[in-house]
Amino acid sequence: MLASATADEGGRRGETPTMAKIVACKLTYFNIKGKGEPIRLACNYAGMKLEDVRVSREEFHAMREAKEIPFNQLPVAEFFDDEGRSVCKVAQTRAILRTVARASGDKLYSSDLGQAAQVDQFLDFEEDLFAAMRSSIFPGRIGMDEYKDDAEKEARRAHVAETVFTSKLELLDRALSASQTGWVAGTGEPSIADFALTASL
Numbered sequence: 001m002l003a004s005a006t007a008d009e010g011g012r013r014g015e016t017p018t019m020a021k022i023v024a025c026k027l028t029y030f031n032i033k034g035k036g037e038p039i040r041l042a043c044n045y046a047g048m049k050l051e052d053v054r055v056s057r058e059e060f061h062a063m064r065e066a067k068e069i070p071f072n073q074l075p076v077a078e079f080f081d082d083e084g085r086s087v088c089k090v091a092q093t094r095a096i097l098r099t100v101a102r103a104s105g106d107k108l109y110s111s112d113l114g115q116a117a118q119v120d121q122f123l124d125f126e127e128d129l130f131a132a133m134r135s136s137i138f139p140g141r142i143g144m145d146e147y148k149d150d151a152e153k154e155a156r157r158a159h160v161a162e163t164v165f166t167s168k169l170e171l172l173d174r175a176l177s178a179s180q181t182g183w184v185a186g187t188g189e190p191s192i193a194d195f196a197l198t199a200s201l
Contacts, residue, residue: 020081022103024049027096029075030060035093036075037199041191042097046104077105084134094123097192101163118185122175129168130200133162172197 026042029036031054034054043050055074064072069090077096078089090096101109104171111115136157138193140146147153185193 016070020083020085020087021084022048022079022087022099024051024080024084025078025096025100026051026053026078027057027071027075028053028063028077030057033199034104037054038192038195039075039077039093039096039100041195041199042100045190045195046100046107047103048100093196094192097123097196101192107189109193110187110191115185115187119187119193122184122191122194125168125172126193126196126200129165129172129197132164136160179190 001091003115014058023038025048025167027039027043027050029037029039035154040050042048045091060074063069069076070089073091076089076091077095077099079087079099081087088099090099098109101107106116109119136153175184181188183194184197185189185191185192
C-alpha cells in the first residue's frame with residue numbers, strides 16, 4: 001500500500017512535493033477496462049509502480065458523498081515520490097496519462113513541442129471518435145432522454161456507428177498508414193495516445 005505523506009515528514013530540506021521525482025501511481029477506478037485501462041497500460045510500459053485500486057459502484061457512491069474525488073467521477077490517480085510522499089492527486093484520464101508520461105522522462109510523450117502536439121491531437125481525437133458512442137450508452141448522464149426500449153437503443157447506436165464511428169475510423173486508419181513508425185503520432189515508441197486509442201478500440 002502506498003502511503004500518503006506531507007513534504008515535511010522526513011523530506012529533503014527545502015524541497016516541495018512538486019519538485020520530487022514521481023515513481024509510483026495509485027489509480028482508483030472500477031473493475032473494468034474503461035477509462036482506467038490506458039493508465040494501467042501506460043504505467044506498465046513506463047515501469048512505474050502501480051497500485052491498482054478497483055472499487056464497486058457502492059464504494060464509488062460513498063466516495064462521492066464524502067467528497068473524496070474531484071469532479072465526482074473516476075478515474076483518480078495519486079502520485080508518489082521515491083520516499084512514499086504524495087506529490088499530487090489528479091483526476092481526468094488525459095491529465096493522468098500526461099503525468100505518467102512526463103514522470104517517465106517523456107518516454108510516452110515527447111520533449112519536442114511539435115511531436116508532443118501530435119500526441120495531444122490524437123488524445124483529443126480519441127475523445128471525438130468515441131464521444132457519440134459513449135453518450136449513446138447512458139444518454140441520461142449528458143442530459144438526453146433515456147431510451148424508451150431496447151429497440152430505440154439499438155437503432156440510435158446503429159445510427160451513431162454508421163454516421164460517426166465509421167468515418168472517424170477511416171481517419172484513424174489514414175493516420176496510421178501515414179505513420180513511418182507504426183505509432184499513431186509518429187513517435188519512436190508507443191505514446192499515451194496509442195494507449196488511449198488501443199484501450200477504447
